């Protein structure tokens with residue numbers, strides 16, 4: 001049976017207009033004003049915006065970090081994402097040292113298969129660039145639909161790769177048709193700063209931030225850009241947190257280089273004063289890069305509105321305060337890095353982006369959905385509202401008011417980074433390929449998400 005949404009305002013990255021949307025068999029098949037057939041289900045959504053489902057290009061679900069594992073797996077994490085207005089995620093299938101990329105993908109398929117409420121794809125995070133991994137990389141886009149590969153310039157002795165590895169992967173990416181994503185922080189310097197802090201007995205969470213100053217992010221961003229320029233390959237810089245790193249991206253863009261940047265709600269809305277919270281509470285904010293001085297925020301917002309930054313990812317990597325963040329009570333370097341946010345990304349960007357005047361509605365759609373779809377080979381199947389696209393639609397009720405709180409969240413973690421923040425608007429319904437998966441904040445019981453083999457964009 002076809003469904004028709006009537007009375008809403010469609011918002012894409014380019015247009016805002018009133019029209020009805022008809023969808024059937026998972027796809028949008030008409031947009032405009034048309035007579036309903038007797039068998040059509042009419043859903044009145046007067047006063048609501050109709051946004052393309054959110055695409056979160058940066059999540060870590062069911063990820064083992066040291067001796068612990070993220071609090072959210074694909075079941076809880078994607079349910080939270082759906083309730084918040086996200087219908088597709090790209091999670092990082094992370095290679096263990098000595099293992100193949102195929103093994104990493106198999107493990108991630110097992111984690112997600114049958115447990116995801118929304119559609120998903122995988123970036124491959126390469127930590128061990130052996131000769132056979134290079135061979136695997138050359139065909140991974142075609143064979144597996146994995147059109148993005150992430151490398152870490154931080155996390156020395158675990159995931160960090162050296163410059164030669166980054167350059168090689170950039171060179172392979174041109175023929176193989178994947179986009180290289182990089183975590184830009186100088187891991188060698190961080191390692192040295194951490195050891196110096198430990199030697200001085202500086203153990204509290206705030207030293208996580210002090211040992212990762214913005215210049216280590218700027219340096220690694222500049223270096224990654226230089227290597228991408230040399231290789232003549234595009235580059236996507238994940239979780240840009242500082243004006244200093246953004247300036248490097250802006251300079252590269254002004255020279256015509258294909259450098260893309262992502263930021264996250266935590267860098268737009270939270271700042272380093274969180275590390276001054278008393279006791280060990282500030283461990284909740286231990287993430288990499290760390291929260292920055294508040295004056296960075298306006299530059300990040302401008303970066304989004306001026307298209308210097310393309311996307312907003314949550315970098316959802318949730319660890320409970322109790323029992324997990326607490327692993328670092330005696331030593332900040334043992335606090336598992338990362339924070340939750342998959343549920344709040346869309347609503348925060350609407351509230352503090354659109355309603356606060358930083359972003360237009362169309363820019364909001366671009367940075368929460370369309371740009372990620374285009375960069376990562378999902379467009380136009382996803383990331384827009386158009387005839388032939390998947391009917392992934394968020395019916396957004398702008399009249400709703402709520403307060404963000406861990407007590408009400410779906411995320412399976414014992415705190416919320418945005419506790420007490422006001423939210424304007426909320427999804428009345430969320431449709432995934434035409435199926436209503438969320439109504440009034442409640443998700444369906446059975447996960448219906450599918451793995452999406454992505455297209456090469458080059």
Ligand code: URP
Pocket residue numbers: 060183286287288289315317337338339
């Ligand atoms: O602290 C963070 N961001 N943890 C997740 C892994 C990463 O660096 O993206």
Ligand code: ZN
Pocket residue numbers: 183238239288289
């Ligand atoms: Zn990272």
Ligand code: ZN
Pocket residue numbers: 058059060315317
């Ligand atoms: Zn991450």
